[in-house]
Amino acid sequence: MLELIAERQETEEFDLTTVLDQVQYLYEHPLNINRADRLQLQFLPFLDDFQVQALLDHRKNTGRILSMYELQGVEGFDLRQIEIMAPFVRLGSNEVGVLKWSQVKSGGAQEAILRTDRFLERQRGYGIDNGYVGRPERLYARYRFRYADHISAGVTLEKDAGEPFGGPGLPLGFDHQSGHIYVANVGHLHQLAMGDFQAQFGQGLTQWSGMAFGRSGDIMRIKRSARGIVPFTSADENAFLRGGALGLRFDAFDVTAFMSKKRVDANVDIDTIKGEEAVRSFQRSGLHATRSQIDSKDAVGETIIGGHARYQHSSGGEFGFTSIYTGYQWPLLPPEKPYQRFSSRSRDLLVSGFDYQCMYRNFLFFGEASLQWGAGVGTVNGVLVSLEKGVGISLLHRYYAASYQVPMASPIAEGGASNERGIYLGLNSKFNDRWSLNGFIDLFTFPWLRYRVDAPSDGLEAMVQLSYRPNRSWSIYSRIRFETKGMNGSQASVTYPISERSKTSCRLHWQCDMGESLSLRGRIEWSVYTHSEQYDRGMLLYQDVIWKPPFPVNYSLKIRFAVFDVEDYSARLYAYEHDVLYASSVPAYYGRGCRFYLLYSHSVSKWCTMSARIAQTYYSDRLSNGSGLGEVSFPRRTQVKLQIRFKL
Template structure:
């Protein structure tokens, strides 16, 4: 430990050199900080840490490379940033209509509702240009002026896992799934062509660790392939998506594919900002559609139609007499095809979506109608439990919905009501109030019937799926002093019917309180407490049925960020958790880490380094923390058990258009002699991973 501290001190002294640097370096660091904070917002609501954040990375990275021209932008384009609220967007566009084009970014301070923090958030991703961009471009211009990027990534766990060891014939005869078919390497390749924000085309391919590669069942190389072509703002065609894409409408009740923010310290995330059709470039194999969609615009009307049909993984339990129709109990979500058993379920069922969205839009008002039909080929016979007997979807389902958004001065009303044709109704309504740049309020109400059938929904809620829930959310953000921000929310919810792992109706609450202190650009810190309580089953020895008890988790966090100079940033965090389940003894856990990052325009080399200590009583008291990674990748491990974690992520700019990333991460446990279990078992106390990525830009 002393040697490590001495080494870190040496690094600080070595790189602490006074020099004159371009402001671009500060802007890039601010961009990275904003991306990290957005992902941590998502992490607050996705505690498994297994979501794919590639789309969020890509969205903000694109606008950093191709900033939005505020003098020629749209409501939807500014919404897609996810950094300022709809009232601020409306006021900005109204300001430009009334007073003419902006001259400098500093003029944003004269826009009603645009405070310095909001301007700082969007600064890395916008620009002010009084000259209009070229209204039309030929195919030759698009090809010559477009950006090409090609990524190759290699990832491997260095220690040998049980699933990759040699198996005896007897073991395989007894269990053919005892070992993985492929090696421990994970390969990723991606090509993408973009022209401004009007054209995007490319492909993505991935092989997971354990899957075969150009051998056995994978003669075509990668296990997963994805491709897309996306056009935007070509005359009457507002959007055209072909290949793999996502679709998002309203507040996420009727149809929303992909990630969405939830309850966070940033009140504006309580409202969904639907992006319509968007290309899909991630590798999460169950979160996209395959087919095509188009959005046509005329005056204040927009009409979207889309169709998707692709084969998905399913747990097949039987085959009907015609030998062509499968009986299946569930759809696969992991995307892994590493064993004969997993391969048997690969692409067994065809899932089809047919839908559309009609909307009437003005700057401060819009309402829309959505209708989507979901069809699953085969005989869907889910394992019906008492808790899901009302909400279980069938072979074919149709949902229709109405959504609205209205801005009046500093009040933003929004909501959606959705109806399953053969089921129940779900509603959500909200209000954002910006009384003053120093005071904001948020209210959200929701009521999701137990027989509502959400096949692609992602509205605000606490139950994981938008079914069997009623709730009310209240939030506030206040800035009593220039350097201090107070934010918090309280969410009260009820589950009127049984849920998964809860054999009785339950209720609960969720609250967050945070104070942020930022006296200058060099220093920023915040302290927060977040607590959630709700009912859950507890297995009691000797009793025939589970007992439903309250499960409470409280997280305490203190985070401080400090810029030593224009090259070096420090980030420290301590987080503690207390977990209670019924009358059982409380469980505790903590994580302490130190981050150091270095970057310089005069040096092609940059790095991010972390050293962390953690100690938790069990997996129940685990703590997740975002880690810096190679571009468009993400790492959000669960700190569980007792030990240390270290990672070093480096980037080297080889030459113009050529960048190389290398990342090494290691976790050492001092409370066990083996890590994980089953085929992922590692004999020893250390688990380490190496990741190498090359990017070519041309």
């Protein structure tokens, strides 16, 4: 299941903690679908909006669901779907209970995790002047208490590789520390958060912090399902708000207000004309390992105040209004480059957005329109249509003005929530129990210049995937993905001419379960990157062996061996790797060489699990690898990781 989600987003380094968290919690505490509300059902990662609506309608008409197999009669569900969701849901009573303290005490789940990892090879940046300040170990610790979707409290601490531990400004030792207390769905109290939280509304055009699906193989995910205020539990050092939030619900209405005040990483300079400090650029890496990174840490104060009001109808229709104020301690002063002509130059901004969704028959319309006061507008609108059993399409149009510059926006986009218009069409078709086909095409245009693109430009991205599942233990899919975009050419006269850069990748993936304990997965993938009549090619071949015996045996083993031969970084290939629980790893494979990893997990007792992982890449085409401070003077790179998890 985790793999399924990760594979959808297999293109970038991506923080999956939030979603892994949720899936793991559901696995250990299945959701009672006889009582769950729309929002809870929507967040089951394997149900789309039509299935949620069908389930709610079914529950309303026939009452309590008595057997999982009863769901086969509900529109949009088949046996395969039921098999996938079975471990994460249960069929409890449908009575809405009152939250009692004794329940919370007995039914709450506690979890603590300690993790460390490091590279065995010495990187160039350690032990030199202007290099990394701290030690190469990464340290991570977290604790969380959780009671269903009602109560959550937790602390997360992290020190990245190379960051100092302890010392000035780090009383707890860790560079990143986060905590939260969260209560939801108790009487009129919809959501209450203190400490670190994330806020997401509408389609993400006005405000969306935390993970969001982009354009992917799962075409129905093009519509966002905002969760309002959610606790923040990941180690991402940017994607959160710090302060307090309160949401109240009165029948079909809910109202949320929040405030966040924190300091963010930035390069601050003196504006020579006005003689006062100004923000040149923001630093989003979250790393504070070198002197200059430490200098830019928490350099500017940021205040965000926001509110959201929403009306939700039982038919699935809803309307929402969001307003967000963001203020910085110093004005923004990005460099005077033509592509930054429309970049925000004030110290505060106000943005208001209206979002909607409504379901008519088998059509689900959704969208959001936002106005950044004194600057630009953006709008995104789409429709999902469930055409007949197993066939659905999605269509989405978006327009974000170049002058629309909202840092907290994260809608569906190719570049960012600015300077873009595009149209997306996706198809999802299940021919029968064995064959299915899905794909999308997205055409996008950038009306203004972009970074390293000195003229207006456009592009296209398309994907087609054909899956075949002859029986319960075998599945195979093949996928072709193509993307082309305009970029600056290599030869500059006065300006750079724009040339097309395109990347095509072609994949065959197989998966086979051999009995209860053994599962085999493998893949071969080719890529070609084309730019100005030149071609860079790449290929990746790997095989995973997963040995996970059923219950009385208390250990599991996951192994991968991969070979890759990629001519240039631009033709790189990504592949999801198994990692210790809650960690995710989607490395880029490039160069020529091989890689393996070995992940061993051992349940010491019912409440304690230990995991260890070693991963090594060996390059046959170079004597050193990495670049800059991260350079290693060996043709290999080895990472070891240890984790202990306690749960109660």
